[in-house]
Amino acid sequence: MEQSHHIHLLLLLLLITTSLVAPSQASVGNGHTIKSATFLSPKFVLGPGSVENNFFYNIDFPRGHIGLKSFDAEVVDEAGNSVPLYETYLHHWLVERYHAPREKARDPNLSGKDVTYVRNDGFCQNGINRQSNGLGSETRRTSTYVPDPYAIQVGNPAEIPAGYEEGWMLNVHAIDTRGAEDRLGCTECLCELYNTSGVTGFLPNDYRGGLFCCFGHTECRVEQGFVAPRRNLYLRYTVKWVDWDIGVLPVKIYIFDVTDTGKRNGGSTGFGPENGCQIEYDIEPCRAHGWCVDVKRRNFTMPSGGYIVYSVAHQHTGGIGSTLYGKDGRVICHSVPIYGTGNEPGNEDGYIVGMTTCYPKFGSVKLAAGEELILESNYTSTSERGHTGVMGLFYILVADQTSSAFPFLGAPFSIGDYLSLSSWYVVALFGLMAVAIGVGVLSFARKEGAESGYHRVMA
DSSP, rough: OOOHHHHHHHHHHHHHHHHSSOOOSSTTTSSSOEEEEEOOOEEEEEEETBBBEEEEEEEEOOOEEEEEEEEEEEEEETTOOOOOTTEEEEEEEEEEEEEEETTTTTTOOOGGGGGGOOSSSSSSOOHHHHSSSOOGGGGGOOOOOOOEEEEEOOOOOGGOOEEEEEEEEEEEEEEEEBBBBBHHHHHHTTTGGBBBBHHHTTTOOOOOOOOOGTTTOOBBBBBBTOOOOOOOEEEEEEEEEEEETTTTEEEEEEEEEETOOOOOOOOSOBBBBBBBBBOEEEEEOOOOOOOOEEEEEEEEEOOOOOEEEEEEEEEOOTEEEEEEEEEOEEEEEEOOOEOOOOOOOBBBBBBBBEEEEEEETTSSEEOOOOEEEEEEEEEEEEEEEEEEEOOOOOEEEEETOOOOOOOGGOOOOOOSSSSOOHHHHOOOOOOOOHHHHHHHHHHHHHHHHHTTTTOOOOO
């Protein structure tokens, strides 16, 4: 009986020890607790046909040295109700990180001239497409989640200059299309529908529509006699993140723009004709009766190598998909629009309400330094109508192959579904304890059996 008691005690210790090794399902995200917070932007006010294009500085945002996992957003009213795209069209929202002098960081009048932006890793000129995150009408049904064990590293004290603080700017461009004469024309910023006669004289003669005709405080034409109240709106955004540690691997953000001319005139970093990324372009009506497909391509050279962990395209109405090709024509990612079929927010009929994303198995899509990539953006048009102010952007997140926390393993690795680096040390410790206890159990059993006169019967 004493022998049985001792064995049961040792087995109980073994069970307790091995149970400690099992990862906790409550901590999702590679063993790191994923934190989440939802915020509201400052309000913006819209009436029928009106446009707001606001730049909000020092927005509410998680602070500290963290790894961003996702950023999701939508337009809501004062009661918190989701606003459908056919009432308020979300042309785009952008989030940009910056460093501001500490004495000005909390100033409510902070503006772009007071800060130094922290842009992504490419490819446009410095002042264009520098955002960390950004989407448009597709925001409700497009995944922005960064897969484990990766994250977008922000708040790193080593990267913030002395005397400065890190902050975030939110740009929200929204168009109220209630009662619009031509709702699609308003969302495509067709110049003839907007009260922009004072600025069109400064635009190229062939400029038919785009951002320069639907800037803040312009008006798109509404049906005669239509009346609806002005209302307070907000961008509600949810940020998910993890605290940064050695078990989180950083990714680089690359944004490709199919309108990039490849030119950098005189070292200019801003927007200008033929200078770098033009942001938008037009799709001409079909010459033949019916409908046709417009294909636009642009080549890019990767400045460094790495492994893609996430990809997604950004297109406007009329888009039918965008593809990023690698060496020898291999498809890196094919991202297509999801068009709504109903009336409820997130499924508005005829609008792009989502974009498909690519999450390749880690290590399966490798980019080499100097590799030539091709971005292709496809749109449809009809003989009756083309499109103005469309976009062809492509986002990819790339993990540097030298970022492995375990350099002796060679290629980058996946730490596990739930375990962080620190967790592995704990697992190893408890694993060794389990083995030791297991050996002890067997040794004890054999010793007890021998001393009690029991012997194994050999066949």
